[in-house]
Amino acid sequence: xxxxxxxxxxxxxxxxxxxxxxxxxxxxxxxxxxxxxxxxxxxxxxxxxxxxxxxxxxxxxxxxxxxxxxxxxxxxxxxxxxxxxxxxxxxxxxxxxxxxxxxxxxxxxxxxxxxxxx
Amino acid sequence: xxxxxxxxxxxxxxxxxxxxxxxxxxxxxxxxxxxxxxxxxxxxxxxxxxxxxxxxxxxxxxxxxxxxxxxxxxxxxxxxxxxxxxxxxxxxxxxxxxxxxxxxxxxx
Numbered sequence: 620x621x622x623x624x625x626x627x628x629x630x631x632x633x634x635x636x637x638x639x640x641x642x643x644x645x646x647x648x649x650x651x652x653x654x655x656x657x658x659x660x661x662x663x664x665x666x667x668x669x670x671x672x673x674x675x676x677x678x679x680x681x682x683x684x685x686x687x688x689x690x691x692x693x694x695x696x697x698x699x700x701x702x703x704x705x706x707x708x709x710x711x712x713x714x715x716x717x718x719x720x721x722x723x724x725x726x727x728x729x730x731x732x733x734x735x736x737x
Numbered sequence: 738x739x740x741x742x743x744x745x746x747x748x749x750x751x752x753x754x755x756x757x758x759x760x761x762x763x764x765x766x767x768x769x770x771x772x773x774x775x776x777x778x779x780x781x782x783x784x785x786x787x788x789x790x791x792x793x794x795x796x797x798x799x800x801x802x803x804x805x806x807x808x809x810x811x812x813x814x815x816x817x818x819x820x821x822x823x824x825x826x827x828x829x830x831x832x833x834x835x836x837x838x839x840x841x842x843x844x845x
Binding site: 654656665666667668671673679681682715717720721722723724725727728729730 | 738769771773775780781782783786787792824826828831832833834835836837838839
């Protein structure tokens with residue numbers, strides 16, 4: 620059974636760095652072809668893909684946010700970590716991690732709401 | 738970057754109605770398109786992959802079609818549990834993924 624769960628702070632201040640952890644089970648990120656992504660969704664708005672890391676430790680980022688994002692993995696802990704620097708109120712969103720299936724996302728975490736406010 | 742549009746942005750239909758949502762890509766994306774359902778307060782769920790393939794366990798009243806720049810998502814007979822927002826998502830230029838703005842479906 621595949622599960623993913625996001626964890627991290629619910630509230631961050633403007634200019635701070637956000638660190639989110641995705642802890643997963645039911646698959647291994649060391650398996651060839653396996654990938655995990657992060658996607659966010661501001662309240663009442665659409666989904667936005669942020670970053671992907673694959674089994675070979677290759678990393679890919681949203682064109683518009685790549686200067687602020689870092690994705691990494693700890694295969695032994697079944698975790699993927701996303702950091703986003705210089706947080707702003709417009710970054711207030713629910714952040715999801717998900718497993719990639721081909722060109723899509725077949726398993727999602729429940730999401731974690733991050734509010735950026737002083 | 739490839740841009741995705743959806744229409745309508747929202748719709749209201751009766752139980753049993755046929756519901757159709759369209760998604761358009763800003764350039765040819767072949768069949769590299771997925772559809773998701775997102776119920777309020779929940780994570781999205783993959784329904785259709787590669788434009789027309791039904792994900793395992795998804796009811797057959799859901800279907801997708803299209804290729805190139807124009808795609809269609811259909812619910813053949815709307816059920817109360819289908820109230821949700823539906824998103825298309827392209828993956829023509831992997832590993833960059835783009836979602837459409839969503840279509841909110843509710844019951845009339």
